[in-house]
Amino acid sequence: MRLGLALGYWGRGPDPDHVALAREAERLGYDSVWTAEAWGSDAFTPLTWLAAHTSRIKLGTGIAQMAARTPAATAMHALTLDHLSGGRVMLGLGLSGPQVVEGWYGRPFPKSPLTATREYVADIRQVLRRERSRPYEGPDGTGLGKPLRSITHPLRADLPILLGAEGPRNIAQTTRIADGWMPLYWSPLRTGVYEASLADTPKDFVIAPMVRAKVCDDPAEGLLAVKAMLGFYIGGMGTRGRNFHADLMARMGYEEEARHIQALFLDGRKEEAVLAVPDAFADEISLVGPRERIAERLAAWRAGPVTDLLVTAPDRHTMRVLAELNS
CATH class of the missing domain: 3.20.20.30 (Luciferase-like domain)
Structure with missing residues (x-):
C-alpha cells in the first residue's frame, strides 16, 4: 500500500x-x-x-x-x-x-x-x-x-x-x-x-x-477534527432531500445518525451536529491515536x-x- x-x-x-x-x-x-x-x-x-x-x-x-x-x-x-x-x-x-x-x-x-x-x-x-x-x-x-x-x-x-x-x-x-x-x-x-x-x-x-x-495521546481529542469535517459534509453539503455524503454514511450503517446530524446542521445547530457524529464512525474511517x-x-x-x-x-x-x- x-x-x-x-x-x-x-x-x-x-x-x-x-x-x-x-x-x-x-x-x-x-x-x-x-x-x-x-x-x-x-x-x-x-x-x-x-x-x-x-x-x-x-x-x-x-x-x-x-x-x-x-x-x-x-x-x-x-x-x-x-x-x-x-x-x-x-x-x-x-x-x-x-x-x-x-x-x-x-x-x-x-x-x-x-x-x-x-x-x-x-x-x-x-x-x-x-x-x-x-x-x-x-x-x-x-x-x-x-x-x-x-x-x-x-x-x-x-x-x-x-x-x-x-x-x-x-x-x-x-x-x-x-x-x-x-x-x-x-x-x-x-x-x-x-x-x-x-x-x-x-x-x-x-x-x-x-x-x-494524527499521532496523539488521546484518540478522542484527535477525532475532533474528523468529526468537524463529517459534520460539515454530512450536514451542510446538500439539502434535506439530497445529500450524497449523508446517503453514504447511511449505507455504511449509520442512517439514523446521518439524518440526525443533517437535521441539526440545517437547523443552524452546527456545533451540536459535530458533536452528534458518532465517535465510532469517525474512528473507523481515520487513523488517530498513539x-x-x-x-x-x-x-x-x-x-x-x-x-x-x-x-x-x-x-x-x-x-x-x-x-x-x-x-
Whole structure:
C-alpha cells in the first residue's frame, strides 16, 4: 500500500508550509501529493507550484471538479502539467453535487450523472490520444465548430484518471471507465459496503481513499477534527432531500445518525451536529491515536483492497510515523 499526502484546498489563503510538506513527503518515500478545489482556490495551480519544487513524487488532483471546466480544458491542464513535471500527473475528477455545481459554477446539475461522467472522461481520453474533438451541435450554436486535435502532443495517452464516486452504480461505472477510484469515506471494517460495486475491478485498478491521520495521546481529542469535517459534509453539503455524503454514511450503517446530524446542521445547530457524529464512525474511517494504536489499525487497511492511502496529515511527526509503519 502506497502513501500519498493530501493537502486539500486553501482556506482563507495559501498555506506557506505546503511546499515544505510536499518535499518532506517526497523525502519520506510518499508516492504522491494531492491538491483539491471547492469554491476558492483551484487544484491545478498549487499542484504546478509543487511540481516545480519536487522531482519524483506523483502529482494528483484530489479532486478537480468537472463543472469547473470543459473536458477539453481539463485535458489541457493535465497534459500541460504532465509535460512540465516529467509525467507525474494523476488526474482525479469529481462531479460534486447540485449545491456546488448550481450554486458556485452557475450550471445545471446533470440529470444523468453517470452519463455526464462517462462522456466527460471519454472526451478527456480523446484529447490525450490526439483524436479529433467532438464539436458542439446544440440548437443555440453556429454550426461552424470544427473537429480539432491537440496541437501539443500529450506526454502520455494513458495518463491515469481517477474518479471520486459515492453511489453504488457510479462506483461500478468507475471500475469500467477509469484507472482508479477515490472513496470519500473508507472503513476497513465495512468493505462489504462496496463489494458489489467493485466485483469487476480490473488488474492494477487504484483504490485511494483519503484518511485523516494524527499521532496523539488521546484518540478522542484527535477525532475532533474528523468529526468537524463529517459534520460539515454530512450536514451542510446538500439539502434535506439530497445529500450524497449523508446517503453514504447511511449505507455504511449509520442512517439514523446521518439524518440526525443533517437535521441539526440545517437547523443552524452546527456545533451540536459535530458533536452528534458518532465517535465510532469517525474512528473507523481515520487513523488517530498513539503510535501503537495506529500501527494496529493500519494493518487492517493494508489487508484490504486499498492500494494508496492519501493522508491528510498536517504535521511532520505523523507523516514520519506512517512512513515508518508502512515500510
